[in-house]
Amino acid sequence: MSVTTASRLRMPASLNALRNIIVFLMKSPTSLFGLCVLALLILVAIFAPLIATHDPYAQDLANTLQAPGNTHLFGTDELGRDIFSRLVWGSRITLTIIFLVSIVVGPIGLAVGAASGYLGGRFDTVMMRITDIFLSFPSLILSLAFVAALGPSLNNAIIAIALTSWPPIARLARAEAMTFRNADYIAAARLQGASPLRIIVKSIVPMCLPSVLIRLTLNMATVILTAAGLGFLGLGAQPPLPEWGAMIATGRRYMLDSWWLVTFPGVAILCVSLAFNLLGDGLRDALDPKQMNRR
Amino acid sequence: MTVSVETRNLSITFGHGPTALKVLPDVSFLVEPGECFGLVGESGSGKSTILRCISMLTDFWKGDVLINGKSVRDMPLIERCRTLQMVFQDPYGSLHPRQSVRTVLSEPLRIHKLSDHEDRMQKVLTDVGLPVSFLDRFPHQLSGGQRQRVAIARALILEPSLLLLDEPTSALDVSVQAEILNLLQRLRELHGFTYIMVTHDLAVVDHMCDRFAVMLRGEITEILPREAIPGCEATHPYSRELIGASLEYEGHA
Numbered sequence: 001m002s003v004t005t006a007s008r009l010r011m012p013a014s015l016n017a018l019r020n021i022i023v024f025l026m027k028s029p030t031s032l033f034g035l036c037v038l039a040l041l042i043l044v045a046i047f048a049p050l051i052a053t054h055d056p057y058a059q060d061l062a063n064t065l066q067a068p069g070n071t072h073l074f075g076t077d078e079l080g081r082d083i084f085s086r087l088v089w090g091s092r093i094t095l096t097i098i099f100l101v102s103i104v105v106g107p108i109g110l111a112v113g114a115a116s117g118y119l120g121g122r123f124d125t126v127m128m129r130i131t132d133i134f135l136s137f138p139s140l141i142l143s144l145a146f147v148a149a150l151g152p153s154l155n156n157a158i159i160a161i162a163l164t165s166w167p168p169i170a171r172l173a174r175a176e177a178m179t180f181r182n183a184d185y186i187a188a189a190r191l192q193g194a195s196p197l198r199i200i201v202k203s204i205v206p207m208c209l210p211s212v213l214i215r216l217t218l219n220m221a222t223v224i225l226t227a228a229g230l231g232f233l234g235l236g237a238q239p240p241l242p243e244w245g246a247m248i249a250t251g252r253r254y255m256l257d258s259w260w261l262v263t264f265p266g267v268a269i270l271c272v273s274l275a276f277n278l279l280g281d282g283l284r285d286a287l288d289p290k291q292m293n294r295r
Numbered sequence: 296m297t298v299s300v301e302t303r304n305l306s307i308t309f310g311h312g313p314t315a316l317k318v319l320p321d322v323s324f325l326v327e328p329g330e331c332f333g334l335v336g337e338s339g340s341g342k343s344t345i346l347r348c349i350s351m352l353t354d355f356w357k358g359d360v361l362i363n364g365k366s367v368r369d370m371p372l373i374e375r376c377r378t379l380q381m382v383f384q385d386p387y388g389s390l391h392p393r394q395s396v397r398t399v400l401s402e403p404l405r406i407h408k409l410s411d412h413e414d415r416m417q418k419v420l421t422d423v424g425l426p427v428s429f430l431d432r433f434p435h436q437l438s439g440g441q442r443q444r445v446a447i448a449r450a451l452i453l454e455p456s457l458l459l460l461d462e463p464t465s466a467l468d469v470s471v472q473a474e475i476l477n478l479l480q481r482l483r484e485l486h487g488f489t490y491i492m493v494t495h496d497l498a499v500v501d502h503m504c505d506r507f508a509v510m511l512r513g514e515i516t517e518i519l520p521r522e523a524i525p526g527c528e529a530t531h532p533y534s535r536e537l538i539g540a541s542l543e544y545e546g547h548a
Contacts, residue, residue, distance in 0.1 A: 184389035187352050188449060192403040193376035202402065206393045 024286040031282025037275035045091040054082035056089040056242045065258045075260040077251060083260060086242035087268055093243045094272065097158055097227045098220050104162040105169060106216050112166070113173025113212075114204045118181050119196060128174070131167040139164040139222075140229055147235040154243070157236035161226050165219055172215050176208040210287035218280035221273035228269050244269050297328035297487045298378065298456040304358040305348060318344050319356070319513045328363075331483065331490040333500040333507030335537070341513040342493040343384075346459045349491070350381050362457060373407060380450035384462040386442035390434040396420075396445055397430040403453050415452060422485075423448045424478060440471035447478065451486075460492040464499065476502055497524060497541040509534040 025031040044051055053073065060080030068075040074083040112131070116124040134142070139161075146160035180186060181204070189199050230236035231245025239246065244265040251261030305322040308315050319341050326332040334342040348356045351367055360367045362378055370378065383389035390399060400416045409415065417427045423444040434442055443463065450458060463479065464472040480503060483490060494500060500507045501524050508515045509531070516531040527542060529535045 184383040184385060185391040188381070188383065188389055188446075189391075189402070190352065191350055191376060191379075191381055192449075192453065193372050193406050194402070198406070203391055203394075206391075 021283075021286045025279070025282045028282055028285070030278045031285075034275040034277070034279030034282060037271055038279060041091055041095065041272055041275075044088055045095045048088050048092055052082075052085035052088040054085040056081060056086045057240050058082075065254060065261075067258070068260050074264045075258070077247070077261055078254055083247075083264055086247060087244070087264055090242040090244045090247065090265070090268070093154065093237060093241060094224060094227070097154075097161070098223055100158045101162050101165065101223045102216055102220065104158075105166045105219070106212060108162075109166040109169025110173050110205060110208060110212050113170040113175075114177045114200050114208055116170075117174035117177025117208075118200050118204050120178075120181075124174070127170070131170050134164065134167040135171075137164070140226055143226060143230060144233070144235060147230060152235040152238060154237040154241065157227060157230045160230070161223055164226075165223065169212055169215055169219070173208045173212055176211055177204050180204060180207050214280055214284045214287060217276055217283055220276040221280075224269060224273045224276070296456050298363045298489055299328045300326040300332075300349070300457060300489060300491065301361040301364075302345070302349070302358065303361070305345065305356055305360060306358055307344060307348060307353065307356040317513070319348070322358075322513070322515055324508055324515060324518060326489060326491060327505075329483075329487050329489055330506065331492060331504045333504035334491065334493045334510060335495060335497060335500055335507055336510030337495065337537075340510040342495075342510055343461050344513075346381065346461050346491065346493055350379055350459055351375065352381075376403075376455075377407065377453050378455055379457040379459060380453060380455040381459040381461060382443075382446055382450050382463045385466045386439055386446055387434075387466070389446050390442055392434055395431055395433050396437075396448075399445065399449050400430070400452050403449070407453060419448045419452045422451060422482065438471075439467050440474060443467060443471075443475055444478065447475075447482075451482070454486075455488075457489045457491070460490055462493050462495070465494070465496065472499075479503065497538060498545060500524065509537060 022035075025035055058081060060076070062080065063072075063076055064078055064080045066072050066076040066080075072082050072084065074087065077083055077086070112127055116127040137145075142164045143157070143160035146163055147156050150156040150159065177200075186199060186203055189203055194202070227236055227243070228245025228248070231243045231247075232249040234246070234249060237243030237246050239250070247265040248262045248269075251258070251265070255262050301324075303323050305319055306317070307319045308317045310316055322341075322345060324332070334345060336342055344353070347353045349360050349367065354368075362370070367375060367379075394402075397416065400419065401412050404412050404415060416430060420427055420429060425441065425444050425448070429437070429441070429445075434445075437445065443466075447463075458479075460479070464475050467475060476499065479490070482488065490503070492499075492504060501521060504521055506518060506520050508518045509529070510516065511533050517529055517534045519529055519534065523529060524538055524542075527535060527538045529538055
């Protein structure tokens with residue numbers, strides 16, 4: 001047997017684990033709902049050009065503020081743009097925000113948390129005081145400050161959200177790492193001559209990963225809300241981008257007469273953040289090591 | 296290669312200032328090459344601490360630990376790892392729950408840049424009496440005895456000369472205990488290891504060890520040969536009491 005056979009043998013195991021998790025999630029109605037909404041969101045984002053009935057940027061000043069009806073499923077906004085098409089295209093923006101924030105926040109939080117939890121001492125103190133500083137600000141206010149400093153745009157909003165949402169993850173990973181660092185298997189790894197970096201990457205991180213993943217999923221709901229909040233305040237996505245929060249912000253002025261301007265983007269934000277919360281909850285059950293053995 | 300182990304005036308204190316706790320005041324003993332040396336005593340008498348000091352898992356001790364006359368402090372990490380390895384008490388806590396047997400065994404080979412991974416892993420698994428197909432199993436798919444065999448295989452894969460055994464059987468079933476002890480016995484005959492074995496079971500000492508030290512509150516009260524157990528030939532009152540109690544228990548059991 002060679003190394004290639006080894007890796008070929010290991011691949012199905014991880015795929016199997018993924019399938020197990022999805023099967024587990026489908027068993028409970030709430031996480032099934034989350035999974036379905038997410039699948040829908042991703043499909044809508046991928047096939048946006050096919051699904052959207054109109055051009056999201058096409059203005060039709062003769063048909064402004066049309067109520068939902070046959071030609072415009074969710075009505076039109078103050079510039080006559082089709083709200084349904086804007087929602088469909090907006091799902092791409094939402095997914096981009098979630099994806100970018102998660103791939104920045106997850107590794108940073110995990111690295112900082114696992115390293116300070118395992119190494120302890122001065123490194124831990126310094127890192128934890130830094131996270132303390134970040135945690136002591138309300139995250140929306142801090143993102144506001146960052147966006148104000150960097151200038152309002154979607155990319156800066158993503159950077160600002162990422163900067164404010166890694167500390168809770170680092171804290172979580174640190175707490176997990178501290179419970180494992182005195183385990184016998186870590187002592188065994190040290191006796192085998194593994195460097196601290198190797199121990200963190202190979203032994204500590206895999207143990208912290210499930211809870212960080214759960215936290216990240218639950219965090220996505222907050223990310224969506226913060227992005228929408230920044231968009232609403234005019235500091236996130238700039239017009240004419242069809243970002244859901246920005247749509248609510250512009251629709252606010254016509255809210256009393258034209259309810260559809262704020263309702264549909266609001267419902268979309270609600271559904272997606274609810275879906276992420278329910279999915280995170282389901283993942284917590286699915287990834288719990290105590291339940292792993294039962295499968 | 297068989298190695299001797301000597302500790303000279305080993306002492307360790309945990310904590311600072313008025314709350315400092317001196318766990319080992321002054322421990323000295325000599326283990327001959329190829330010998331199985333037992334450390335017995337009640338809980339908290341510092342048996343496991345001695346092993347953690349010898350293995351440098353705790354490194355703030357004072358005194359000397361010499362392996363074949365060479366201080367463990369002066370040994371480079373790589374050499375130290377290939378000289379001594381440890382087997383832990385609880386096989387449920389000493390294997391990484393998310394690593395397969397293959398990962399557990401190949402990791403040390405990769406760290407030490409050794410070749411022939413597959414051959415070495417298969418050999419060591421066969422040595423500890425497990426089928427080669429177990430390589431792709433995870434700890435939760437193994438029984439307690441099988442886990443302990445994997446833990447022993449992990450200790451053996453770097454071909455050390457000194458094995459530190461920290462109550463290797465106390466978390467196991469009685470029948471499995473015998474299997475593991477026989478395995479350790481056989482491995483010693485095969486490879487000529489030096490064992491230092493912590494236990495609080497004198498029956499295990501009687502089965503395995505050539506000599507043993509009785510510990511009380513961090514101090515070695517007496518070092519006795521195995522033959523002293525049946526006749527209770529200890530001179531120190533605490534050792535006499537311990538051996539007497541054990542014999543009495545065995546007699547009634």
